Amino acid sequence: MTEDRKERQRDMYRAPDPAEGPLTTDQGVAVDHTDDSLTVGERGPTLMEDFHFREKLTHFDHERIPERVVHARGAGAYGYFEPYESCAEFTRAAFLQDPSVRTPVFVRFSTVQGPRGSADTVRDVRGFATKFYTSEGNYDLVGNNMPVFFIQDGIKFPDFVHALKPEPQNDIPTGASAHDTLWDFVSLQPETMHMMMWLMSDRAIPRSYRMMQGFGVHTFRFVDAQGRGTFVKFHWKPKLGVHSLVWDEAQECQGRDPDFNRRDLWEAIEAGQYPEYELGVQLIPEEDEFNFDVDLLDATKIIPEEQVPVRPIGHMVLNRNPDNFFAETEQVAFHTANVVPGIDFTNDPLLQARNFSYLDTQLIRLGGPNFAQLPVNQPVTPARTNQRDGYHQSMIHKGTNYSPNSLGGGCPALAGADGYAFSHYAERVEGHKIRKRSESFKDFYSQAALFWNSMSDWERRHIVDAFRFELGKVGAVHVRERTVGQLAQVDYDLASQVAQGIGVALPEPGANNHKPQASPALSLDNLQGDGS
Numbered sequence: 001m002t003e004d005r006k007e008r009q010r011d012m013y014r015a016p017d018p019a020e021g022p023l024t025t026d027q028g029v030a031v032d033h034t035d036d037s038l039t040v041g042e043r044g045p046t047l048m049e050d051f052h053f054r055e056k057l058t059h060f061d062h063e064r065i066p067e068r069v070v071h072a073r074g075a076g077a078y079g080y081f082e083p084y085e086s087c088a089e090f091t092r093a094a095f096l097q098d099p100s101v102r103t104p105v106f107v108r109f110s111t112v113q114g115p116r117g118s119a120d121t122v123r124d125v126r127g128f129a130t131k132f133y134t135s136e137g138n139y140d141l142v143g144n145n146m147p148v149f150f151i152q153d154g155i156k157f158p159d160f161v162h163a164l165k166p167e168p169q170n171d172i173p174t175g176a177s178a179h180d181t182l183w184d185f186v187s188l189q190p191e192t193m194h195m196m197m198w199l200m201s202d203r204a205i206p207r208s209y210r211m212m213q214g215f216g217v218h219t220f221r222f223v224d225a226q227g228r229g230t231f232v233k234f235h236w237k238p239k240l241g242v243h244s245l246v247w248d249e250a251q252e253c254q255g256r257d258p259d260f261n262r263r264d265l266w267e268a269i270e271a272g273q274y275p276e277y278e279l280g281v282q283l284i285p286e287e288d289e290f291n292f293d294v295d296l297l298d299a300t301k302i303i304p305e306e307q308v309p310v311r312p313i314g315h316m317v318l319n320r321n322p323d324n325f326f327a328e329t330e331q332v333a334f335h336t337a338n339v340v341p342g343i344d345f346t347n348d349p350l351l352q353a354r355n356f357s358y359l360d361t362q363l364i365r366l367g368g369p370n371f372a373q374l375p376v377n378q379p380v381t382p383a384r385t386n387q388r389d390g391y392h393q394s395m396i397h398k399g400t401n402y403s404p405n406s407l408g409g410g411c412p413a414l415a416g417a418d419g420y421a422f423s424h425y426a427e428r429v430e431g432h433k434i435r436k437r438s439e440s441f442k443d444f445y446s447q448a449a450l451f452w453n454s455m456s457d458w459e460r461r462h463i464v465d466a467f468r469f470e471l472g473k474v475g476a477v478h479v480r481e482r483t484v485g486q487l488a489q490v491d492y493d494l495a496s497q498v499a500q501g502i503g504v505a506l507p508e509p510g511a512n513n514h515k516p517q518a519s520p521a522l523s524l525d526n527l528q529g530d531g532s
């Protein structure tokens with residue numbers, strides 16, 4: 001099935017064609033003059049009764065909405081996804097069953113730290129968020145261009161973002177990640193080290209959104225028609241390969257063309273050079289959960305591809321630019337909890353926090369509880385809910401709206417047990433209520449070292465230069481020193497090159513002042529430790 005249901009739906013929401021009639025007010029009354037306000041005489045005061053003037057100004061005064069608290073700057077495109085073959089062996093998700101079915105998608109790429117008007121080519125993580133408009137409702141894969149994250153538990157996210165964002169007293173800096181608060185946080189939270197290695201690498205200055213990988217980061221769960229779960233990690237690979245700018249180019253682009261990445265995406269699509277990405281999965285049978293030397297629930301770790309190869313399952317093509325940046329790219333609302341039957345969560349504490357945070361933030365960003373009715377957010381399947389009223393309600397519901405209900409009318413029937421409805425994976429969970437992270441999360445350096453060791457000489461030079469540039473801007477000497485101390489746990493040579501560049505002392509070789517106790521071998525017992 002190749003008909004694009006999303007495109008057909010968008011047609012229903014297009015504003016009237018300006019060529020087909022005169023300018024009107026919001027009430028549809030034709031306007032013959034829009035350049036002069038209604039005044040008393042040619043030089044007199046403006047009259048309150050000029051409803052066209054007041055409506056025009058009032059609407060303009062209310063044009064802005066809050067920007068996203070993170071990932072404020074982005075660029076989006078529509079396209080489609082096609083699976084290569086049926087994935088029924090692992091998941092019952094309808095859009096992953098039939099290679100002849102095209103699922104419409106909307107993708108938004110973004111930077112994380114800068115405000116909506118900041119430059120594209122800053123050193124930063126890039127968001128890679130995909131909304132699949134599937135025949136069973138919307139599925140959002142809200143990923144980044146790096147496979148790990150800074151923190152392990154979402155309760156630290158506000159602290160991390162406060163440290164990352166411009167400093168509260170002067171709103172400096174914008175764009176770059178170089179300032180005291182970020183490095184203070186990082187040096188005090190060694191779980192950030194792996195991601196900081198990625199952030200200081202060329203991955204953080206992609207040449208193009210068309211040449212960038214995407215990762216779901218967390219371990220998710222596929223669920224098949226029999227209810228069997230399989231752990232899954234998602235990977236997007238660009239068909240054009242992965243390419244980065246070098247730092248000098250990135251800086252020049254910031255000055256010459258702050259829209260470098262969004263312009264590239266827009267122009268490529270306009271020119272018919274459609275960006276294409278392959279979706280791959282790493283699949284881990286549930287019985288292998290504890291067979292790795294990292295915890296699958298720890299979002300600061302990868303599962304090396306040598307251990308679990310990435311299996312390509314489909315591809316995505318972005319072939320249409322949005323008609324309206326605000327209506328579509330700005331108002332799109334992604335949410336990790338938007339899942340469809342066949343895709344479920346794990347207990348990754350970062351994912352669990354995200355499952356709360358996105359809906360919560362969108363309630364304020366998009367002005368109330370009805371943003372799922374916005375065209376870009378609407379599923380292509382009918383949404384029949386008992387939710388009513390609220391700001392910006394644009395549906396006219398008829399009948400009653402509660403369940404159970406013997407009066408008939410508005411309340412839709414519940415889906416039958418025919419496998420169509422979403423049912424949560426019946427994971428068995430028990431334990432004491434505690435605030436304590438498992439010991440299996442506590443090796444902060446091995447994969448940071450793995451990353452460093454996998455780099456070529458020139459990639460290492462770029463990483464050292466990036467650390468020197470960013471840390472060289474940190475005023476607090478003890479923060480510089482502590483960060484170098486952390487780097488010494490990753491690789492002593494890296495730390496010593498950085499220390500030389502920023503004029504701080506290096507800890508004694510082998511000094512272990514920042515290293516936590518080595519993690520005990522993973523086992524069911526210590527992973528389910530409840531602190532007692």
Ligand code: HEM
Pocket residue numbers: 067068069070071074108109110126127128129142143144149153154155157215216217218332333334350351353354357358361362365
């Ligand atoms: C956007 C929270 C971690 C990827 C956002 C937004 C919030 C948020 C509040 C703004 C959403 C909006 O206004 O619509 C969090 C929290 C996290 C977290 C609390 C950790 C606990 C992550 C991670 C990833 C990620 C690990 C990647 C795997 C994104 C992306 C967007 C986003 C791509 C932009 C979506 C768009 O283009 O509209 N996040 N985030 N976030 N986040 Fe996260």
